[in-house]
Amino acid sequence: DTEVTQTPKHLVMGMTNKKSLKCEQHMGHRAMYWYKQKAKKPPELMFVYSYEKLSINESVPSRFSPECPNSSLLNLHLHALQPEDSALYLCASSQESGGGLEQYFGPGTRLTVT
């Protein structure tokens, strides 16, 4: 099973709302990632979790708050977003040391901030 699942598929939220994106994988991967992808652009790395600890934060604004409750789950908490945060948010996972570096992506959550 090389599947990464993400919920919801679509999300519309106002600038004062609080919402969360969820990601799950059951491949035993110990590295998980959040990416942001704007239309007609490549994915841009936001966060990396390694063994459930935050390893990389690519200078992401604090209105995005990641959380890794266990090795299979990754959340992205959203608060006070701006319209320019509208994008496709992708989750990915990969094996840790000794394994391959290939990252497996979920289908994404299409976020619209109004």
Next chain:
Amino acid sequence: GESVGLHLPTLSVQEGDNSIINCAYSNSASDYFIWYKQESGKGPQFIIDIRSNMDKRQGQRVTVLLNKTVKHLSLQIAATQPGDSAVYFCAENNAGGTSYGKLTFGQGTILTVHP
């Protein structure tokens, strides 16, 4: 700075032709490269990868070539099919020796296959 880019933003081919998608990278320290296919409304799908100690790797209908001298990567798709129509991204791993991947993506090439 580090960057991964593509020479051609779009490629249009006839069904059955071979396709070649190119990618240039600038970080000579990169040791791992990967190609993804992204269809409309979907996440990137892994196609093939290659480590810097290799110059060629073959998969099913796909071949990746790596030329470290000129920092160039290419993806060859044999007998291209309409289902191959998508955006193709190359990505470079610059994890700095860590055991997880930190990918930097190129800008992408839109491949359109005409029946």
